[in-house]
Amino acid sequence: MTAAGVEIERVSFGYGATRVLEDVSLTVRRGEFFAFLGPSGSGKTTLLRLVAGFGTPDSGRIRIGGRDATREPPWARNVGLVFQSYALWPHMTVAQNVAFGLERRRVPRAERDRRVRAALDLVGLSQMMDRRPAQLSGGQQQRVAIARTLAIEPEVLLLDEPLSNLDAGLRAGVRAELVELQRRLGLTTILVTHDQEEANAAADRMAVLNEGRVLQVGAPAELYDRPASRFVAGFLGTANLIEGEVAAGGFRAGGLALRIGDAAPGRATLALRPQAVTLLRGGDGGIPARVLRAEFLGGHVRYTLEAGEGLRLTAEEPHLRGLVPLAPGAAIRLDFDPAQATLLRQ
Incomplete structure (x- = not known):
């Protein structure tokens, strides 16, 4: 599994007259855990979806691993997206859910089985591969969703508010597991969240967005100690x-x-x-x-x-x-x- 950096250059996007992103530029370094942080409506999820290929910017470019991916379809980008809702098939077993993306990519059976087991080993669920989602806790279901994404061996892992459906007691534990896994794999990871504690705990660096613009980029402690605007100062604690x-x-x-x-x-x-x-x-x-x-x-x-x-x-x-x-x-x-x-x- 190799990692790739992500470069976003002067990206703007909107729906008709409604502007969602305005002239956004930032760089996510190879192997970095980066967070897009901001309130609802700030444009952070839209930006993540553009990186994933679910939309094309009105202007600007997106590079992944140095290549221009602005107009590449999602399946050509080799990025993995973990949804807020887990999006697991209820009638499939854990192993079948994890294998789903590999089957769509026509990966041979032996290689597919190897990757499924390896991905479930990474998230500590290999002993539950024959269970169905309804037999798992919320935290376990989220780990299955992560394993399904890791199985395709993406260059970049995209996380869309992955912990928001978990209760407070589970959230901290799953977050710690996710950070430990990212560090072990060295996988370039982008997290979207509105929770500044979550971003502070997980991210190497983060970008604070509001009303479609990037207000400040830096390490969590740097932004907390030296905010550049009233909004950043008030939003970060x-x-x-x-x-x-x-x-x-x-x-x-x-x-x-x-x-x-x-x-x-x-x-x-x-x-x-x-x-x-x-x-x-x-x-x-x-x-x-x-x-x-x-x-x-x-x-x-x-x-x-x-x-x-x-x-x-x-x-x-x-x-x-x-x-x-x-x-x-x-x-x-x-x-x-x-x-x-x-x-x-x-």
């Missing part, structure tokens, strides 16, 4: 997005002057993650604030605070045994490290 103005002495908002590094004057948004806000439980200094709400979330307590002239902030404090959460109405002082803040102009 919780963020305080504080509207204000850069002036002499720092960033001014809600009657407060907040310390930041050197920046050009003018309107801006300060993005600050809740865990970067430090609650000072004693002593002087910092910014005076009042607790509006406290939510105990197990590993941490999330506070909604009011500071200055109606400025609301979210802060998170690790929960430790014996540390009593602050009650609503409590006075507190807070601080933050300017190096943890991002100044956004868009």
Whole structure:
């Protein structure tokens, strides 16, 4: 099984007057686990389907393994697509489902049997090859769908929200198995998801899409720590997005002057993650604030605070045994490290 990179060059696509993708360009490296991340309607699934060959861009090109595949039919691209719905034949056994694509490709019987067993071994289901889908759990059915795709030995594996039908308890386990399998095979993989936790946990890099455009591409931690726009900052986890103005002495908002590094004057948004806000439980200094709400979330307590002239902030404090959460109405002082803040102009 060999891997191939995917290059998407200035791809646009629409249905009549409705534009779905606008001038999308990005590169998925050979052997990389890449994610298309965005809300419903962002164009991520449409982009995946164009890579698979289920549609042709209005403009732009798609290269797979260096060759122009823009107008190749799906069966000529040697890519494997795992659907959100599993799409298993209920009247067939597990082995017959996995063999289906090989039969369509007229692979000889002996080779077909070898590939079916090898694919089921990879996902840990060779002992269930005679069962039917109704006799399997949701997680097992998803692994059959993955095995069916791996059996055709694709150059690129495409995953369309593959875990969304699983409950939360199964999702993390199947995701870990999927990532381990991808690492072992070194197979170029593209995941479509709206779940930023899923993308963060699985992807080497990801592209954040919204309204048909790629807003930012990078490693998950890079995008989380250094978002390039308000949308990316707010979509990738919780963020305080504080509207204000850069002036002499720092960033001014809600009657407060907040310390930041050197920046050009003018309107801006300060993005600050809740865990970067430090609650000072004693002593002087910092910014005076009042607790509006406290939510105990197990590993941490999330506070909604009011500071200055109606400025609301979210802060998170690790929960430790014996540390009593602050009650609503409590006075507190807070601080933050300017190096943890991002100044956004868009």
